[in-house]
Amino acid sequence: MDFSKELDARGLNCPLPILRTKKALAEMTSGDILKVIATDPGSVKDMQAFAKQTGNELVNSAEAGGEYTFFMKKK
Amino acid sequence: METKKLAIIATKGTLDWAYPPFILASTAAALGYEVQIFFTFYGLQLVRKDVSGLKVSPLGNPGMPMKMPFGPKWFKGINWNIPNAVQSLVPGYENVATSLMKMTIANNGVATIPELRSLCQEADVKFIACQMTVELFGFEHSDFIDGMEYGGAATFFEFAGESDICLFI
Secondary structure, eight states, X not given: XXXXXXXXETTOOTTHXXXXXXXXXXXXXXXXXXXXXXXXXXXXXXXXXXXHHHOOEEEEEEEETTEEEEEEEOO | OOXXXXXXXXXXXXXXXXXXXXXXXXXXXXXXXXXXXXXXXXXXXXXXXXXXXXXXXXXXXTTSOOOOSSSOHHHHTOOOOOOHHHHHHSTTHHHHHHHHHHHHHHHTTOOOHHHHHHXXXXXXXXXXXXXXXXXXXXXXXXXXXXXXXXXXXXXXXXXXXXXXEEEEO
Protein backbone atom coordinates (compact mmCIF):
# COMPACT_ATOMS: atom_id res chain seq x y z
CA MET A 1 0.00 0.00 0.00
CA ASP A 2 1.24 3.51 -0.84
CA PHE A 3 1.98 5.80 2.05
CA SER A 4 3.51 9.24 2.39
CA LYS A 5 5.15 8.82 5.78
CA GLU A 6 6.39 5.98 7.98
CA LEU A 7 6.51 5.87 11.76
CA ASP A 8 8.64 3.29 13.54
CA ALA A 9 7.04 2.69 16.96
CA ARG A 10 8.72 -0.66 17.56
CA GLY A 11 9.76 -1.27 21.14
CA LEU A 12 7.51 1.51 22.43
CA ASN A 13 4.77 0.83 24.92
CA CYS A 14 1.41 2.44 25.76
CA PRO A 15 0.68 5.32 25.26
CA LEU A 16 3.72 6.24 23.13
CA PRO A 17 2.63 4.60 19.82
CA ILE A 18 -0.63 6.60 19.91
CA LEU A 19 1.08 9.85 20.90
CA ARG A 20 3.68 9.50 18.13
CA THR A 21 0.92 8.65 15.62
CA LYS A 22 -0.98 11.77 16.59
CA LYS A 23 2.18 13.86 16.23
CA ALA A 24 3.08 12.36 12.86
CA LEU A 25 -0.45 12.94 11.50
CA ALA A 26 -0.33 16.56 12.62
CA GLU A 27 2.54 17.20 10.20
CA MET A 28 0.69 15.64 7.25
CA THR A 29 -2.06 16.88 4.95
CA SER A 30 -5.60 15.56 4.66
CA GLY A 31 -5.88 12.34 2.66
CA ASP A 32 -2.21 11.37 3.22
CA ILE A 33 -1.50 7.89 4.53
CA LEU A 34 0.73 7.19 7.51
CA LYS A 35 2.30 3.76 7.96
CA VAL A 36 2.92 2.78 11.58
CA ILE A 37 4.93 -0.24 12.70
CA ALA A 38 4.53 -1.27 16.35
CA THR A 39 5.35 -4.21 18.60
CA ASP A 40 2.93 -3.36 21.43
CA PRO A 41 0.09 -5.94 21.22
CA GLY A 42 -2.20 -3.35 22.89
CA SER A 43 -1.76 -1.06 19.88
CA VAL A 44 -4.17 -3.21 17.82
CA LYS A 45 -7.21 -2.14 19.84
CA ASP A 46 -5.73 1.29 20.56
CA MET A 47 -5.25 2.22 16.91
CA GLN A 48 -8.86 1.26 16.17
CA ALA A 49 -10.04 3.33 19.12
CA PHE A 50 -7.83 6.26 18.08
CA ALA A 51 -9.24 6.19 14.54
CA LYS A 52 -12.82 5.99 15.77
CA GLN A 53 -12.44 8.91 18.14
CA THR A 54 -10.35 11.23 15.97
CA GLY A 55 -12.04 10.62 12.61
CA ASN A 56 -8.82 9.50 10.92
CA GLU A 57 -9.37 6.32 8.93
CA LEU A 58 -7.58 3.06 9.70
CA VAL A 59 -7.50 1.74 6.14
CA ASN A 60 -5.53 -1.41 6.78
CA SER A 61 -3.77 -3.31 9.55
CA ALA A 62 -1.77 -6.51 9.62
CA GLU A 63 0.33 -8.63 11.96
CA ALA A 64 3.42 -10.59 11.05
CA GLY A 65 6.09 -12.05 13.30
CA GLY A 66 5.13 -10.02 16.36
CA GLU A 67 5.03 -6.74 14.41
CA TYR A 68 1.85 -4.81 13.78
CA THR A 69 1.49 -2.59 10.74
CA PHE A 70 -1.18 0.06 10.43
CA PHE A 71 -2.13 2.39 7.60
CA MET A 72 -3.87 5.49 8.85
CA LYS A 73 -5.45 8.00 6.46
CA LYS A 74 -5.48 11.53 7.76
CA LYS A 75 -8.90 13.15 8.10
CA MET B 1 -18.86 18.56 17.83
CA GLU B 2 -18.03 20.16 21.14
CA THR B 3 -14.61 19.33 22.61
CA LYS B 4 -14.73 16.67 25.29
CA LYS B 5 -13.14 17.46 28.64
CA LEU B 6 -11.19 15.32 31.10
CA ALA B 7 -10.49 16.48 34.65
CA ILE B 8 -8.04 14.56 36.83
CA ILE B 9 -7.11 14.99 40.48
CA ALA B 10 -3.62 13.57 41.11
CA THR B 11 -3.03 12.88 44.79
CA LYS B 12 -0.26 10.31 44.93
CA GLY B 13 3.46 10.92 44.90
CA THR B 14 5.15 7.64 44.12
CA LEU B 15 6.82 6.45 40.92
CA ASP B 16 4.14 3.84 40.18
CA TRP B 17 1.22 6.21 40.79
CA ALA B 18 2.89 8.93 38.72
CA TYR B 19 1.97 7.02 35.58
CA PRO B 20 -1.86 6.91 35.45
CA PRO B 21 -2.47 10.69 35.44
CA PHE B 22 0.14 11.42 32.77
CA ILE B 23 -0.72 8.43 30.57
CA LEU B 24 -4.44 9.20 30.62
CA ALA B 25 -3.95 12.94 30.18
CA SER B 26 -1.55 12.65 27.23
CA THR B 27 -3.70 10.03 25.52
CA ALA B 28 -6.89 12.01 26.01
CA ALA B 29 -5.16 15.08 24.57
CA ALA B 30 -4.10 13.01 21.54
CA LEU B 31 -7.74 12.01 21.10
CA GLY B 32 -8.76 15.65 21.06
CA TYR B 33 -9.84 16.14 24.67
CA GLU B 34 -9.22 19.31 26.61
CA VAL B 35 -7.46 18.15 29.80
CA GLN B 36 -6.67 19.58 33.20
CA ILE B 37 -4.83 17.89 36.06
CA PHE B 38 -5.17 19.23 39.58
CA PHE B 39 -2.17 18.22 41.70
CA THR B 40 -2.79 18.14 45.40
CA PHE B 41 -1.17 16.67 48.51
CA TYR B 42 1.47 14.08 47.52
CA GLY B 43 0.54 14.53 43.87
CA LEU B 44 2.58 17.76 44.00
CA GLN B 45 5.70 15.57 43.84
CA LEU B 46 4.80 14.79 40.22
CA VAL B 47 5.23 18.38 39.05
CA ARG B 48 8.46 19.23 40.85
CA LYS B 49 11.32 20.24 38.59
CA ASP B 50 13.31 17.27 39.80
CA VAL B 51 11.35 14.02 39.86
CA SER B 52 14.38 11.78 40.27
CA GLY B 53 13.35 11.42 43.92
CA LEU B 54 10.10 9.62 43.06
CA LYS B 55 10.20 6.16 44.58
CA VAL B 56 8.14 3.02 44.68
CA SER B 57 7.57 1.10 47.87
CA PRO B 58 6.74 -2.60 47.78
CA LEU B 59 6.23 -2.45 51.57
CA GLY B 60 2.65 -3.26 52.46
CA ASN B 61 1.77 -3.68 48.78
CA PRO B 62 1.00 -7.36 48.20
CA GLY B 63 -0.16 -6.58 44.66
CA MET B 64 3.30 -5.65 43.47
CA PRO B 65 5.17 -8.42 41.65
CA MET B 66 8.80 -8.50 42.78
CA LYS B 67 10.66 -9.70 39.73
CA MET B 68 14.19 -9.05 38.58
CA PRO B 69 14.58 -7.09 35.33
CA PHE B 70 17.83 -8.84 34.39
CA GLY B 71 19.29 -12.33 34.04
CA PRO B 72 18.09 -15.44 32.21
CA LYS B 73 14.37 -16.01 31.63
CA TRP B 74 13.91 -18.51 34.49
CA PHE B 75 15.48 -16.02 36.90
CA LYS B 76 13.28 -13.13 35.70
CA GLY B 77 10.24 -15.34 36.26
CA ILE B 78 10.83 -15.77 39.99
CA ASN B 79 8.51 -13.76 42.22
CA TRP B 80 10.53 -12.79 45.29
CA ASN B 81 8.22 -13.10 48.21
CA ILE B 82 9.91 -10.91 50.81
CA PRO B 83 8.06 -10.50 54.12
CA ASN B 84 7.03 -6.96 55.14
CA ALA B 85 9.06 -7.29 58.33
CA VAL B 86 12.23 -7.75 56.29
CA GLN B 87 11.34 -4.98 53.84
CA SER B 88 10.81 -2.52 56.66
CA LEU B 89 14.10 -3.32 58.38
CA VAL B 90 16.55 -3.45 55.49
CA PRO B 91 18.06 0.03 54.97
CA GLY B 92 17.76 1.28 51.39
CA TYR B 93 15.15 -1.34 50.47
CA GLU B 94 12.99 1.27 48.67
CA ASN B 95 15.99 2.56 46.75
CA VAL B 96 16.77 -0.93 45.49
CA ALA B 97 13.12 -1.57 44.56
CA THR B 98 12.97 1.82 42.81
CA SER B 99 16.06 1.23 40.70
CA LEU B 100 14.79 -2.23 39.76
CA MET B 101 11.47 -0.72 38.70
CA LYS B 102 13.21 1.96 36.63
CA MET B 103 15.17 -0.78 34.91
CA THR B 104 11.94 -2.70 34.20
CA ILE B 105 10.32 0.46 32.81
CA ALA B 106 13.27 1.04 30.44
CA ASN B 107 13.34 -2.63 29.36
CA ASN B 108 9.66 -2.51 28.42
CA GLY B 109 9.80 0.64 26.30
CA VAL B 110 7.63 2.50 28.79
CA ALA B 111 8.18 6.27 28.80
CA THR B 112 9.82 8.01 31.75
CA ILE B 113 7.78 10.41 33.88
CA PRO B 114 9.62 13.56 32.66
CA GLU B 115 9.00 12.37 29.08
CA LEU B 116 5.26 11.78 29.58
CA ARG B 117 4.96 15.02 31.49
CA SER B 118 6.47 17.09 28.72
CA LEU B 119 4.31 15.27 26.15
CA CYS B 120 1.30 16.41 28.21
CA GLN B 121 2.53 19.99 28.24
CA GLU B 122 3.24 19.95 24.49
CA ALA B 123 -0.36 18.78 24.01
CA ASP B 124 -1.66 21.73 26.07
CA VAL B 125 -2.72 19.71 29.11
CA LYS B 126 -3.21 22.28 31.85
CA PHE B 127 -1.45 21.62 35.17
CA ILE B 128 -2.86 23.21 38.30
CA ALA B 129 -1.18 22.90 41.69
CA CYS B 130 -3.22 23.18 44.85
CA GLN B 131 -1.95 26.36 46.50
CA MET B 132 -3.09 25.24 49.96
CA THR B 133 -0.98 22.06 49.90
CA VAL B 134 1.95 23.90 48.28
CA GLU B 135 2.04 26.04 51.43
CA LEU B 136 1.20 23.17 53.78
CA PHE B 137 4.24 21.21 52.63
CA GLY B 138 6.51 24.25 52.54
CA PHE B 139 7.08 24.26 48.79
CA GLU B 140 7.91 27.36 46.74
CA HIS B 141 6.53 28.01 43.25
CA SER B 142 10.13 27.80 42.06
CA ASP B 143 10.18 24.10 43.08
CA PHE B 144 7.73 23.34 40.29
CA ILE B 145 8.06 23.15 36.51
CA ASP B 146 7.22 26.13 34.30
CA GLY B 147 3.69 26.45 33.02
CA MET B 148 2.00 25.58 36.32
CA GLU B 149 -1.04 27.47 37.53
CA TYR B 150 -1.92 27.74 41.19
CA GLY B 151 -5.40 27.63 42.63
CA GLY B 152 -7.82 25.96 44.98
CA ALA B 153 -10.81 23.68 44.97
CA ALA B 154 -13.02 26.30 43.32
CA THR B 155 -10.54 26.52 40.42
CA PHE B 156 -10.77 22.77 39.99
CA PHE B 157 -14.57 22.74 39.95
CA GLU B 158 -14.72 25.51 37.35
CA PHE B 159 -13.34 23.03 34.81
CA ALA B 160 -14.43 19.73 36.41
CA GLY B 161 -18.05 20.86 36.56
CA GLU B 162 -18.13 20.97 32.78
CA SER B 163 -16.03 17.85 32.23
CA ASP B 164 -17.22 14.66 30.55
CA ILE B 165 -14.86 12.49 32.59
CA CYS B 166 -13.54 13.23 36.06
CA LEU B 167 -11.00 10.99 37.79
CA PHE B 168 -9.53 10.94 41.27
CA ILE B 169 -6.14 9.25 41.22
